Amino acid sequence: MAGEKIDIETIKAMLNLTDEDLVKPLPIPTQWSQPFWDAAKEHRFVLKKCSKCGNVDHPPYLYCTACSADEHEWVEAAGRGTLSAYAINIFGVPFPFWVDLPYVVAVVELPEGVRMISNVVECDHEKLENGMELEVVFDDVTDEVTLPRWRPVDESRRG
Amino acid sequence: MGEAEFAVIGTGEVPTGNYPERSEFEIAYTVARTAIQDAGIDKDEVGAVLCAQHIMSNPDNDYNTEMVFGRLPEAIGAKGCKVTCMTSSGGASSYSIRKTAEGILRSGETDTVLVVHAQRFSQFSANEQAKYFSIAGCDVEWEYPYGMTYNSLAAMITQAYMTYTGTTIQQIAAVCVACRKWAMLQPNAMFNNKEITIDKVVNARMVSYPLTTLMCNVLGDGGSAFVMTTAEKARKVCDRPVYFLGEGSDYSHRTITRANMMDFNQLTAFLGPIANEAYEKSGLGPQDMDIFEIYGSYPTINLMVFDSLGVTEPGKAGELVEAGETSPGGKYPCSTNGEAMSFGHTGTGCGFAILVETVRQLQGKAGAAQVPGARFAIENCGGGAFMDCHFTVMGSEVP
Numbered sequence A: 001m002a003g004e005k006i007d008i009e010t011i012k013a014m015l016n017l018t019d020e021d022l023v024k025p026l027p028i029p030t031q032w033s034q035p036f037w038d039a040a041k042e043h044r045f046v047l048k049k050c051s052k053c054g055n056v057d058h059p060p061y062l063y064c065t066a067c068s069a070d071e072h073e074w075v076e077a078a079g080r081g082t083l084s085a086y087a088i089n090i091f092g093v094p095f096p097f098w099v100d101l102p103y104v105v106a107v108v109e110l111p112e113g114v115r116m117i118s119n120v121v122e123c124d125h126e127k128l129e130n131g132m133e134l135e136v137v138f139d140d141v142t143d144e145v146t147l148p149r150w151r152p153v154d155e156s157r158r159g
Numbered sequence B: 001m002g003e004a005e006f007a008v009i010g011t012g013e014v015p016t017g018n019y020p021e022r023s024e025f026e027i028a029y030t031v032a033r034t035a036i037q038d039a040g041i042d043k044d045e046v047g048a049v050l051c052a053q054h055i056m057s058n059p060d061n062d063y064n065t066e067m068v069f070g071r072l073p074e075a076i077g078a079k080g081c082k083v084t085c086m087t088s089s090g091g092a093s094s095y096s097i098r099k100t101a102e103g104i105l106r107s108g109e110t111d112t113v114l115v116v117h118a119q120r121f122s123q124f125s126a127n128e129q130a131k132y133f134s135i136a137g138c139d140v141e142w143e144y145p146y147g148m149t150y151n152s153l154a155a156m157i158t159q160a161y162m163t164y165t166g167t168t169i170q171q172i173a174a175v176c177v178a179c180r181k182w183a184m185l186q187p188n189a190m191f192n193n194k195e196i197t198i199d200k201v202v203n204a205r206m207v208s209y210p211l212t213t214l215m216c217n218v219l220g221d222g223g224s225a226f227v228m229t230t231a232e233k234a235r236k237v238c239d240r241p242v243y244f245l246g247e248g249s250d251y252s253h254r255t256i257t258r259a260n261m262m263d264f265n266q267l268t269a270f271l272g273p274i275a276n277e278a279y280e281k282s283g284l285g286p287q288d289m290d291i292f293e294i295y296g297s298y299p300t301i302n303l304m305v306f307d308s309l310g311v312t313e314p315g316k317a318g319e320l321v322e323a324g325e326t327s328p329g330g331k332y333p334c335s336t337n338g339e340a341m342s343f344g345h346t347g348t349g350c351g352f353a354i355l356v357e358t359v360r361q362l363q364g365k366a367g368a369a370q371v372p373g374a375r376f377a378i379e380n381c382g383g384g385a386f387m388d389c390h391f392t393v394m395g396s397e398v399p
Helices: A008-014 A034-041 A095-100 B024-039 B063-068 B071-076 B093-107 B126-136 B150-165 B169-183 B198-202 B231-237 B264-282 B299-307 B317-322 B339-343 B347-363
Strands: A046-050 A072-076 A080-089 A103-109 A115-120 A133-140 A146-152 B006-017 B048-052 B083-087 B112-119 B206-209 B221-230 B242-251 B291-293 B376-381 B388-395
Touching: A008 A095, A034 A046, A034 A072, A034 A146, A080 A115, A080 B150, A103 B150, B006 B024, B006 B093, B006 B231, B006 B347, B024 B063, B024 B071, B024 B112, B024 B221, B048 B071, B048 B093, B048 B347, B063 B071, B063 B083, B083 B093, B093 B112, B093 B221, B093 B347, B112 B347, B126 B150, B150 B169, B150 B206, B150 B299, B169 B198, B169 B299, B169 B317, B169 B339, B221 B231, B221 B347, B242 B264, B242 B347, B264 B299, B264 B376, B264 B388, B291 B347, B299 B317, B339 B347, B347 B376, B347 B388
Parallel strands: A115 A146, B048 B083, B048 B112, B291 B376
Antiparallel strands: A046 A072, A080 A103, A080 A133, A080 B206, A103 A115, A133 A146, B006 B221, B006 B242, B112 B221, B242 B388, B376 B388
């Protein structure tokens, strides 16, 4: 599955990329998503829950997507999930991600009834399997931003 | 029984590919003239000129601003034009712009509408294109920071679809082979001079497992146009108009994690009812269709849509494709212009290209790709990160 690797320095020279072109994009929080990222920074995984109807929204929006109410709370989520689909990026990703190749992007299904796109890390790619159990890990990518990612619960699947 | 309110009476198209010297304005003016000439009407009969959005803009000479500000009617000398506007819903633009055209026709303002799409990607650098498309397909806050791309989205769907349905990677590759066979018969297709095999597709460079380069669509410059009229006028001025006989639509999501049918083995449960609505409104069924014009953009999406058309049991489309049934000469001709994989991906234009090809086929003007005696077809498009789906049954006669 691997294929020959092209060094990012080669691409940089070939396409005249600047250092700025290689800076990884970070989430730009909105006023209604800020609490999620604030909690992640403290290594807590939270979700937005409507105080009126109990609906959990992810991604969160300005008001509840089920009943349109403003009232809400941020609840601690289990930090567990299952893998419902995945891809292994090998080639042709945006240049800032070139250094990470190969990496896994996945749909993680949470017991709270929502899903998220994230990476499965610390994992043997040969042992990825739909339905496998995952747990959240926190990656402090900068001093300001922490990305929740996921790893297999089963240690024999870790790589 | 059936009734049709609107019809297409003429089309125009330019070759898809890398043509940096051919401006998007030149494309728009060219396809507009071709479509009007093909329709056999005078340009002054055109009472409304509608354009689709150009993906990415050139700030020095922005096509979108020019078209929004009425450049096209002036440039083509459409003296009878009363209304002009731009409409976009990504890959579903051919449908939303058609509904806009129908509204204008139904209002009685005019009985003739020209619809135009033009795209030139090659004016932008590889880095600019890569940036645009990595962001366009996903959520910038919740997905892009994880290195998500359009290709990985399609790869995930493919991975799950294969797991749940037992479809093999060879069957996924067979869609690309079938698309290439059709494109070989299309003078305007981007890839029309080299056959590919299942082995070649499977063994091409891996991009996002399980998708190889030959399973991913390729961006190209291109454009097309069509002339829409009331069915009443169409009968008077055109020997073989193509009527809209019935349609179905549904919207699902922006962010893929919020899709109505997130279990990818259940996508047919989302798509099937939309196709059924189109069939029911037309009074026809899958057994009446001579052609299945699907805009999937990736081979797996093409299979999922085909699964929903009432031809095969859901999850079994890959077997039919592998057996050659959707290829030229097959029982279920499918995506006869070669689709995004081989015709080329022209941004908001993929759906236009499929619609224009459907019209050509039903008018008997499809040249080497002509499906003999084609009278009825079901056409499909959708946009965004598979945000919506539209099916339309079209026919050269009203049943």
